[in-house]
Amino acid sequence: MTVASAAQIPIGEAKVVVAGSQEIALFHVGEDEWYALESTCPHQGGPLAEGWVHEKTVTCPWHAWCFSLESGRLVMADMEGVATYDVRVRDGDVAVNPVPRANGA
Numbered sequence: 675m676t677v678a679s680a681a682q683i684p685i686g687e688a689k690v691v692v693a694g695s696q697e698i699a700l701f702h703v704g705e706d707e708w709y710a711l712e713s714t715c716p717h718q719g720g721p722l723a724e725g726w727v728h729e730k731t732v733t734c735p736w737h738a739w740c741f742s743l744e745s746g747r748l749v750m751a752d753m754e755g756v757a758t759y760d761v762r763v764r765d766g767d768v769a770v771n772p773v774p775r776a777n778g779a
């Protein structure tokens with residue numbers, strides 16, 4: 675389902691969007707590189723869309739837990755972390771499948 679216009683989220687930025695009943699942190703990392711993660715950190719509820727992105731990870735702004743943007747897994751312990759979602763961009767619209775991918779939490 676369409677959740678945003680690609681023009682609303684420049685490269686290097688992220689935004690919380692809603693897809694179905696899910697609040698999702700949508701990251702625009704590179705030209706055609708987008709990631710969608712569950713928006714709330716499983717530690718104490720930090721806002722992952724406000725986290726720091728480095729390469730293919732995001733660090734929670736509250737206590738620095740770090741998650742893979744690709745798998746949602748907690749990087750420091752290689753444990754399940756947050757759910758991830760498929761993203762597709764077409765004709766300037768960003769669509770997210772609200773059903774979590776199988777490799778998420």
Ligand code: FES
Pocket residue numbers: 715716717718719720734735736737738739
């Ligand atoms: S709430 Fe995210 S690391 Fe604590």
